[in-house]
Amino acid sequence: MISMVGRRLLWAIPSALLITALLFFSVAGLLGSPAAFMLGQDATRESIAELNARLGFDRPLIVQYLDWMGRALAGNFGRSYSSHQTVAEAILPRLPVTLELGVAAVLLAAIMAVGLNSITTGRTVVRPMATALAVLGVTLPNFALGLSLIFLLSVKLGWLPSVGWAPWSAGIGVHLTHIVLPIVTLSAYYYGTFTLVYRAEYDATSQRLFVRVAKAKGLSEGQVSFRHVLPNSILPVITYVGLSLGQLMGGAVVTEALFSIPGVGSLLVDSIIARDYPVMLAIGMLTIAGVVIMNSAADALYAVANPQIRLK
Amino acid sequence: MWLGHPVRTALAASAAVAWLGLAPAAAEQPQHGGTLTVSLPNDAKSLDPTFQINFSERQPLYLLFNTLVGLASDFSVKPELAKSWEVRDGGRLLVLHLLGGVKFHDGTAFDAKAAKWNLDHRMTDSVNSPSRVQLTELIESVDVQDEATLGIRLRGPAPSLLGMLAQREGFMISPQAAEKFGPSFGQNPVGTGAFIFKEWTPGNRIVVEKNPNYWEPGKPYLDRVVFIQTSNPVVGIPRLLTRELDFIGALSPIEVRTLDKQSGIKLERSPGSRWLALQMRIDRPPFDNLRLRQAIAHAIDRKRMVDIVMDGKATIAEGFTPPGLWWFDPDLRSYAYDPAKAKELLAEIGLMPELQLTLSTQPVVLYQQISQLAQEQLKAVGLKVRVEPVSVSDWYPQLIQGAINFLPIRWTQRPDPDGLFTYLFHSKSKANTSRYSNSQVDELLDRARSFGDESKRRALYRDAQKLMTHDLPYIPLFFTVEYAAMRDNVRNFVWIPDEIPRFREVWKAAP
Numbered sequence: 001m002i003s004m005v006g007r008r009l010l011w012a013i014p015s016a017l018l019i020t021a022l023l024f025f026s027v028a029g030l031l032g033s034p035a036a037f038m039l040g041q042d043a044t045r046e047s048i049a050e051l052n053a054r055l056g057f058d059r060p061l062i063v064q065y066l067d068w069m070g071r072a073l074a075g076n077f078g079r080s081y082s083s084h085q086t087v088a089e090a091i092l093p094r095l096p097v098t099l100e101l102g103v104a105a106v107l108l109a110a111i112m113a114v115g116l117n118s119i120t121t122g123r124t125v126v127r128p129m130a131t132a133l134a135v136l137g138v139t140l141p142n143f144a145l146g147l148s149l150i151f152l153l154s155v156k157l158g159w160l161p162s163v164g165w166a167p168w169s170a171g172i173g174v175h176l177t178h179i180v181l182p183i184v185t186l187s188a189y190y191y192g193t194f195t196l197v198y199r200a201e202y203d204a205t206s207q208r209l210f211v212r213v214a215k216a217k218g219l220s221e222g223q224v225s226f227r228h229v230l231p232n233s234i235l236p237v238i239t240y241v242g243l244s245l246g247q248l249m250g251g252a253v254v255t256e257a258l259f260s261i262p263g264v265g266s267l268l269v270d271s272i273i274a275r276d277y278p279v280m281l282a283i284g285m286l287t288i289a290g291v292v293i294m295n296s297a298a299d300a301l302y303a304v305a306n307p308q309i310r311l312k
Numbered sequence: 313m314w315l316g317h318p319v320r321t322a323l324a325a326s327a328a329v330a331w332l333g334l335a336p337a338a339a340e341q342p343q344h345g346g347t348l349t350v351s352l353p354n355d356a357k358s359l360d361p362t363f364q365i366n367f368s369e370r371q372p373l374y375l376l377f378n379t380l381v382g383l384a385s386d387f388s389v390k391p392e393l394a395k396s397w398e399v400r401d402g403g404r405l406l407v408l409h410l411l412g413g414v415k416f417h418d419g420t421a422f423d424a425k426a427a428k429w430n431l432d433h434r435m436t437d438s439v440n441s442p443s444r445v446q447l448t449e450l451i452e453s454v455d456v457q458d459e460a461t462l463g464i465r466l467r468g469p470a471p472s473l474l475g476m477l478a479q480r481e482g483f484m485i486s487p488q489a490a491e492k493f494g495p496s497f498g499q500n501p502v503g504t505g506a507f508i509f510k511e512w513t514p515g516n517r518i519v520v521e522k523n524p525n526y527w528e529p530g531k532p533y534l535d536r537v538v539f540i541q542t543s544n545p546v547v548g549i550p551r552l553l554t555r556e557l558d559f560i561g562a563l564s565p566i567e568v569r570t571l572d573k574q575s576g577i578k579l580e581r582s583p584g585s586r587w588l589a590l591q592m593r594i595d596r597p598p599f600d601n602l603r604l605r606q607a608i609a610h611a612i613d614r615k616r617m618v619d620i621v622m623d624g625k626a627t628i629a630e631g632f633t634p635p636g637l638w639w640f641d642p643d644l645r646s647y648a649y650d651p652a653k654a655k656e657l658l659a660e661i662g663l664m665p666e667l668q669l670t671l672s673t674q675p676v677v678l679y680q681q682i683s684q685l686a687q688e689q690l691k692a693v694g695l696k697v698r699v700e701p702v703s704v705s706d707w708y709p710q711l712i713q714g715a716i717n718f719l720p721i722r723w724t725q726r727p728d729p730d731g732l733f734t735y736l737f738h739s740k741s742k743a744n745t746s747r748y749s750n751s752q753v754d755e756l757l758d759r760a761r762s763f764g765d766e767s768k769r770r771a772l773y774r775d776a777q778k779l780m781t782h783d784l785p786y787i788p789l790f791f792t793v794e795y796a797a798m799r800d801n802v803r804n805f806v807w808i809p810d811e812i813p814r815f816r817e818v819w820k821a822a823p
Contacts, residue, residue, distance in 0.1 A: 033709075038363075039442045046742060047445045048709060054440065082357040083514070084495040094515065147546065155550045162551050163540055165516050257543040262515030270355050273704075 012292040016285050017069075023284045024065050027272055033057040034081050034275035055081075068281060078278035080271070087282045091264065095286075097165065098263035101255070102248030104183045109190035110241050113198050118230050120221040130195060137192030146185040146258040153181065164259025182259040186252050190244055194237050201233040208232075234305060242298025249290025250283060340803065342533050346820040348802065350813075351542035351551070351560040355515055358498030361483035362434055362441045370480065371561075372539055374814050375520050375532075377503030379482035380408060380427065381474055387637060387727050387809045389474045393422065393484060393504065394462075403469035403762055408462040414527045416486035417508045424456040429487040431464070443481045445742075450476075469762045471769075472734070475727030479810065506532040506816050516541055533804075533819035552577060552797055558820070559798040559805070561813045564678070565623035568795045578800045584627055584793040585634040585725045585809040588678075589786040590671075590686060593717035595747035598667060603657050605784040609647035610654035611693040612686060618790050621681045629788035631777050632732070637809070638766060639729040639773040646781050646788050654693040669695060672702040672716035682720045682789065711745045722792060725809050729773050730761050737780055748785035799823070 035051040052058045056067070071078060077087035116130040136145075154162040164182035166174050205211065206229055214228045253265035264283060271279035356369045361377060364370060382392035394408040414422040431454045434441045450470040455463040466473070476482060489502035501509050506528065507520035518539040522532055540557060542548040545567050551557040553574070563571075571577050590612070592599040599605060614628045627634060631644040669690070673683040680699075687697045702716060710716045726732050734757050735741055739749035753776050760772035781788070796813060798805065801821040808814060 038440070047442075048712075051440060054438075079495060080357075082363075084358060084360070084363065084498050089496070089499075090514070093513075147550075150547070150550050154554050154556075158554065161556055162547070162554055163516075163556055165513075167513065256515070258547055260516050260541045260543070260547075262513045266355060266515045270357075274357065 009292060009296075012288055015292075016288045019288055020069070020281045020284045021065060023280060024068070024277060025061060027275065027280065028061050028064070028277065034277070038081060064277075068277065072281070072285070077282045080279045081276045082271075082274045087278050090267065090279050091282060091286065094262055094264045094267055097261060098248065098252070098256075098265065101179065101182055101186060101252060101261060101263060102245060104179070105186035105252075106190050106241055106244050106248065108183060109187040109194050110237055112187070112191050113194035114230065114234060114237060117195060117199050117202055118225045120225050131199075133188075134192040134195035137188035137190075138196075139192075140188070142185060142189065142252075142254040143258055145188055146181070146255060149181050149185060150258075162259070164255075165261045182255050182261055185258070186255045190240075193244075194240055197236045197240055198233060201236050202229055205229045205233045231305060235302060238298050238301050238305060242294045242301075243291070246291030246294035247287070249294075250287035340821065342804065342819045343821060344533050344819070345535050346533075347536040347538060348534050348815060348818060348820060349538045349540055349556065349558050350815065351548045351557050352518065352539040353542065353544075353562060355541055356512070356518060356539075359501040359509065359512065359518070360498035361480055361485060362439065362443070363498060364442075364480060370812050371815070372518050372520060372537075373480075373483060373501075374505070374812070375507040375537060375816060376501050376505045376509055377483040377485065378414075378505055379479065380477040380484065381482065383475075383478045383727060383808050383810070385806045385808055387725070389478055389727060392478070393427070394477075397474070404466050406464040406466060406470075406473060407457070408464070410460045410462060411527065412460055414504050415525065416489065416504050417502045417523065418486050418489050420486055420488045422484060422504050423459045424462040425459075426487050427462045427484060428454045428456050430484050433487075433490070434481065446476060447481055470730075471761060472726060472728045472731035475731055478727060507537060510536075532816055534815070537815055549797070552799070555799065558802050559796060559813070559815075561794065561796045563795045563797055565625045565793055565795065566621075568797060569623070571797050576800055577797055578802075580796045580798070580805060580807060581625070582794040582796070582807050582811050583634070583636065583809045584625075584791045585637070586722050586792045586811060587629060587632055587634070587725070588682070588720065588722045588789045588792050589629070590682075590789065591711075591719055591721045591746055591786050592784075593711070593714060593746060594785050595749070596714070596717075598669070599717060601661060602784065603661050605787070606647060607654040607657035607661075607693065608690065608695070609784055609787045610650045610657065611690050611695070612787060612789070613649045613689055614789055615649070616689075617682060617685050620685065621678065622790065622793055626790045626793045628790050631781050631788055632786075633729070633777065634725070634791045634809075637725065637729075639770055639777075641774045641777055644774070644777055644781055647784070651689075651693050658694060667696065669697045669718055670716070671697050671699050672707060672710070672719045673699055674704050674707055674719075675701055676704070678722070678792065679720045686720070708745075720789075721786075724811065727810075729769075730757070733757055733773065733776065733780075734761065737776075737785065746785035748780070748783065750779055750783055753779050753783075 033052050035048045035055065035057055039047055039051060056064065068078070079086050080090050083090060116126060119126050150162045153160045160181050161178050162181070164178055166178040168175050211224060211228055214224045250264065250268060252263065253269055255261065256263045256265040264286070267279065268283045271283065350371065352371065354369060356372065358364060359372060359376065361373050364373065378393045380392065380394050381397070382390045384390045393411055393414065395411050396409045398407050399405070400407060410424055410427065416422055431447065431451065433439060434443045435447050435451065450466055450473050452465040452467050455465065457463045484504060485497070486502040489500065490497050493500045499512060504527070506523055506526045508523045510519040510521045512518045520537050522535050526532060542551060542557070542560070545560065545563055548557060548560045549571065552560055568579055571579060592605060594600055594605070618624055618626045618628060630646045631641065633640040635642070671683045671686060673679045683699045687699050690697045702710060707716065707719060711719070723732060723736070735743050737748050737753060738744060738757050739754050756772050756776040760769045760776070794811060796805065801823045803819050803821055804817050805813070
């Protein structure tokens with residue numbers, strides 16, 4: 001178990017190098033130096049050249065990248081070019097927001113997917129509905145769903161605010177009513193994928209011998225479904241939850257923009273647009289770390305859910 | 313004899329009111345209190361005016377800070393932190409007389425020393441302020457004459473400087489706070505403004521609160537202004553309907569169509585002064601050929617563009633200046649839409665059939681629409697045009713390098729014609745990216761560059777504009793129009809021709 005996590009972490013290093021290099025060379029190579037952006041429309045040729053020289057943007061890209069990497073490895077991620085904050089100051093306040101949104105959305109999606117597809121009472125009605133929802137979730141783009149929800153629940157019914165974030169200090173109730181819409185919007189897609197994965201596994205498990213034995217023992221449909229089929233079908237969902245949470249460390253760009261949520265995703269987009277390399281690269285690294293940590297956590301959860309894995 | 317009739321008098325009175333542009337609401341007494349929520353289209357990067365580049369991000373700055381001088385709604389310069397000013401030494405020295413008793417939010421005094429520190433700070437190389445070049449081009453040195461008098465020694469006559477001091481270059485920040493916070497001043501702004509910085513959650517909101525010790529008596533009216541980051545009008549408009557927003561600026565005429573008849577919402581049209589044009593690089597082929605430029609100008613149907621892109625609501629540009637500014641010339645005419653004439657000119661040049669123009673377009677909806685229409689209209693006279701995307705931050709360096717030579721571009725008016733004209737059209741200007749060079753125009757602009765009499769300057773600028781319009785370094789298209797949509801209880805919002813919304817004087821009536 002520990003050696004597995006160790007191996008994972010070791011693999012994270014080349015991945016981090018690759019991702020940050022890709023990010024840096026594509027953005028810096030294709031889009032050019034941040035100097036023109038920092039100076040705005042009033043810039044002149046001289047002022048751009050001067051700022052490039054002063055900040056070292058006139059050096060070869062590989063030198064600039066290695067310079068950044070060297071400092072990053074020493075723990076110095078630098079300052080944002082546009083806000084002049086340290087990278088930690090720029091990212092850290094946004095991290096809990098992204099985590100809250102991501103974790104809540106993925107958990108909601110997982111619970112709904114597993115729950116709706118395991119329910120045995122009224123299955124003939126619930127199942128087709130669960131399927132329809134899953135198809136909608138996977139096919140409907142996030143912004144279209146978000147806008148429809150805003151139109152229906154905020155504009156027409158006036159139940160929920162369309163601004164998707166209020167600080168905890170505004171009160172727990174206020175905070176929660178603000179974040180409901182974005183969580184639902186974001187979870188729709190994950191609900192769709194989780195349903196597809198879970199349903200296939202669930203149906204396969206239902207055919208297995210021990211399920212028939214359980215039924216033969218006289219257990220109710222519900223007991224069979226929740227006690228025997230569910231625990232034996234949930235592993236792939238756990239994998240997907242882990243993967244999804246890892247990806248979400250990079251932020252949920254569209255949902256964040258739609259609901260004005262101060263998360264990591266909007267920061268990543270802004271930093272790419274502004275050629276704010278220190279911030280952009282740090283978020284790249286953070287995403288890698290997120291994927292690795294969440295995958296390891298999913299593996300650890302496997303063992304909890306399924307004793308067979310613990311024994312091996 | 314009918315004048316005594318009460319109905320007639322009332323009609324005459326209301327006509328007079330309408331003619332004066334006074335809505336009946338103007339008689340209302342301003343109410344104090346309340347929170348104004350405003351949509352902010354971009355994520356603000358910094359609230360430090362020293363480093364700010366984005367236009368829309370300047371909205372909070374006008375609340376937190378004062379500028380040395382201010383701008384009136386007709387774009388004339390008015391007193392602000394400087395209560396008066398004069399020009400001495402034949403235009404070589406600008407003396408500003410500052411208000412006494414003004415304090416920054418941190419309690420330190422605003423005086424000539426603080427003003428000098430601000431200008432010097434922005435002009436210091438190592439600070440890397442985007443305002444540096446603009447200021448150092450005009451200013452030789454800044455001296456404190458006494459506590460309330462600031463002397464700005466100029467390199468030459470600089471009529472555009474006052475206007476700059478009313479805009480980004482003139483924001484006064486607290487030197488002490490700047491020293492205390494260092495690079496994080498942008499997250500902890502301290503000024504003398506009507507509102508005090510309260511909190512900023514990047515990506516979500518900026519909150520400013522009323523400054524109880526503000527120096528303008530009785531102001532501001534609002535208790536609080538909250539800027540909510542709203543990525544897109546598609547999201548902003550529903551928020552206006554749910555009252556989560558009181559105000560959205562920068563809406564296009566197309567976007568406000570759905571709001572036109574909404575109850576509870578009112579629209580304010582911007583002055584429509586931002587100049588949209590097709591820029592060319594005219595010092596090298598193919599655009600060094602005046603007849604080609606004329607052919608293009610004749611081929612462009614500006615009215616059709618305005619109808620499609622601006623819902624017919626924008627003013628067609630015959631030159632560079634919108635009606636209403638003192639250097640506007642009502643008699644100026646650019647090349648009229650005349651495709652037959654365009655074809656004739658092209659036949660005269662005998663252009664080779666392989667000539668293909670590339671119209672470089674930033675990923676901005678307005679520019680994309682203009683490029684597509686221009687492409688279609690030029691094709692109709694036989695010119696092949698390719699529309700090619702170029703990123704927002706790259707068009708400028710690429711233009712300088714000559715990698716792109718044909719593009720739609722929009723410029724915001726400056727309070728003095730010297731600002732934009734010398735900047736874009738003088739052959740010695742570093743920002744003259746079309747590489748236009750006409751010694752007569754240079755001379756006219758140089759002569760007009762004095763603090764002198766407006767009517768003399770007007771005549772010189774009219775002559776220069778005639779030459780520039782004839783020479784066509786840019787093909788003028790139209791002056792873009794924007795709308796601000798707000799809840800109908802928002803009062804006293806006034807557009808200024810730079811089209812950055814100001815909220816310092818706004819108040820809210822009971823809804």
